[in-house]
Amino acid sequence: MRPWKAAALVFGASGVVLMLEVLAGRLMAPYVGVSQETFTGIIGTVLAGIALGAAIGGSLADRHDPRTLIGPSLLIGGALTWASLPIVRILGPSVGSGAGAIVLLTAAAFLLPATVLSAVAPMVAKLQIGSLDESGSVVGRVSAAGTFGALAGTFLTGFVLVAALPSQWVVIVIGAVTIAAGLALTLRSPSRPQLSATAVALVLAAGLGAVLLPPPCDRETAYFCVRVEDDPARPTGRSLILDTTRHAYVDLDDPTHLEIRYVRLIAAVIDELPAGPLDAVHLGGGGLTVPGWLAAVRPGSSSTVLEIDPDLVDVARDDLGFDDDRTEVVIGDARLTMRDLPTDGVDVVVGDAFASTSVPWHLTTVEVVDEIDRLLRPGGVYVMNVIDGGPNRFARAQLATLAERFEHVAVIVPEGGVPEDRRVNQILIGSHEPIRTPSIGAGDGELVAGSAATAFIDGAAPLTDDFAPVDQLLMRG
Known part of the structure; x- marks a missing residue:
């Protein structure tokens, strides 16, 4: 994989994770409110997903050809991004209040997409390492791309997108872009048919849920x-x-x-x-x-x-x-x-x-x-x-x-x-x-x-x- 392509994949996957982190507070606010507890629960849960994804993605990359994993990971990650919308809307009214409810709702909706998308970086790093002599520079390059993607996703979402579009449509758009990238890579790389079939089924179910379940708002502003x-x-x-x-x-x-x-x-x-x-x-x-x-x-x-x-x-x-x-x-x-x-x-x-x-x-x-x-x-x-x-x-x-x-x-x-x-x-x-x-x-x-x-x-x-x-x-x- 060419270095620029590797950097773009990690940049994009990490950016989507942080975009979801910013949007999570807005999507959950109608059910658990907005407080320091809310943001603490969201940040902690998404960080857990990033850590899990890095560990799982690295382990999978050592046991399987990463070229067969990156596309399906993006495909499933995009579908899970879509799925966060119906999950929040179905569970939100019944989770209650307090720190436990916040962590529970965040984990149900956002832990899996953060985990799956964070698994992309170690898979990409595995493909980039040609010898131990260059492992440090490769890991550093991949880490930098992921961090810059996270920064871009945070600033773009917090300063631009939440003021321009309803949160639902931001989630749908970034999920669609991620799915499209995953589909393109899956079709161009050797992959497991059963994994692709599962991914397609998940995409269809998540997409229907994201579109058909209405948001709880008459109107979404930049704050409420x-x-x-x-x-x-x-x-x-x-x-x-x-x-x-x-x-x-x-x-x-x-x-x-x-x-x-x-x-x-x-x-x-x-x-x-x-x-x-x-x-x-x-x-x-x-x-x-x-x-x-x-x-x-x-x-x-x-x-x-x-x-x-x-x-x-x-x-x-x-x-x-x-x-x-x-x-x-x-x-x-x-x-x-x-x-x-x-x-x-x-x-x-x-x-x-x-x-x-x-x-x-x-x-x-x-x-x-x-x-x-x-x-x-x-x-x-x-x-x-x-x-x-x-x-x-x-x-x-x-x-x-x-x-x-x-x-x-x-x-x-x-x-x-x-x-x-x-x-x-x-x-x-x-x-x-x-x-x-x-x-x-x-x-x-x-x-x-x-x-x-x-x-x-x-x-x-x-x-x-x-x-x-x-x-x-x-x-x-």
């Missing part, structure tokens, strides 16, 4: 699997589902109708601010429910929404009926875009940015609270939505973080306290002025403030840019 669901009990009601969680509810005819408990609580906190129009900054847009409510109940109010996902804003406008010319949407990461906002410019900052069910860690720290404090006018309030339960370690640490910068903090928890068996929305409040007790609806919750808030924190350490293990704190136990 998005669904908009009608409310059968309220003809004008719409729910916004991002990955696994309902993030917003909007009544198309009545922006003052707040269906979701945590949104009602945020509104109750804002209602305690002085009468008249308010200026607000919202970290995260979601369905733009709170900006719409604020514009309706306090005419003349203005909102600046810092939203990282431009497609989500289009969903809010096209499918959820948002239309307010006094709301400015700034596209970009909230941590970065808030730097451009004026000091002492707003009355309230609403923190409602989520990746699945956890707040992105860089929006939880003392350093970002400093920046939020800079935006607030005297008497202003920071109100933040978090989801936690059981030991409640993240919520306690987050309130401790607010207490580092605000003289007064409080939290609204469900009536009866935080449940031990599930996670719930909790509303954290920080201000330099005493916090007025909001009018909380029956059954919505109770305010914990003053010495009770200190007891709630219970010695939890504040989060900082140097140490903010948000996803780990959210793990139960």
Whole structure:
């Protein structure tokens, strides 16, 4: 095999493996969410596949002619790439949550394609080694080609493809290219007929599964699997589902109708601010429910929404009926875009940015609270939505973080306290002025403030840019 052809094969096979690794998080997000646990499980499982593939491929290359193996390996690897789509969609709804579920789903869908495609490199290396005198340079050349392919696959997928195409079609395209390359090599090399027949059957089954099983999204953005669901009990009601969680509810005819408990609580906190129009900054847009409510109940109010996902804003406008010319949407990461906002410019900052069910860690720290404090006018309030339960370690640490910068903090928890068996929305409040007790609806919750808030924190350490293990704190136990 010519060196350029050998390099191209290893480059391509390794590139597909890393493309699958990047896409795995997006394909699995509707079922297991997006967190540090998700990416840890994916990276670890794919690395296991790479290691297994290298070991198995090297062993097979010593016992059989590699020319009979490379084509079928690509053919089967491409088919398994396709098969990852139906596997995720069939198993995803029933795997549950947590680290074990993430590893299980990743292994079921992506371990085999990573293993089979990673077996190509040692097969190619075997063909390239003519003598022991050149073995070092051959192994180095093959390893370099594989690494460059992995880099190209990572950058191309993460920076270009996920923003240009739905993940399903990226998987279908790279699977098709891999299958085509494998078929070409199989037809040109001596091969085992039974292996080729098995490969063809696998290709057909995987292809049908990839095409016929529909994705769980109405729309896939660069960050979320998005669904908009009608409310059968309220003809004008719409729910916004991002990955696994309902993030917003909007009544198309009545922006003052707040269906979701945590949104009602945020509104109750804002209602305690002085009468008249308010200026607000919202970290995260979601369905733009709170900006719409604020514009309706306090005419003349203005909102600046810092939203990282431009497609989500289009969903809010096209499918959820948002239309307010006094709301400015700034596209970009909230941590970065808030730097451009004026000091002492707003009355309230609403923190409602989520990746699945956890707040992105860089929006939880003392350093970002400093920046939020800079935006607030005297008497202003920071109100933040978090989801936690059981030991409640993240919520306690987050309130401790607010207490580092605000003289007064409080939290609204469900009536009866935080449940031990599930996670719930909790509303954290920080201000330099005493916090007025909001009018909380029956059954919505109770305010914990003053010495009770200190007891709630219970010695939890504040989060900082140097140490903010948000996803780990959210793990139960």
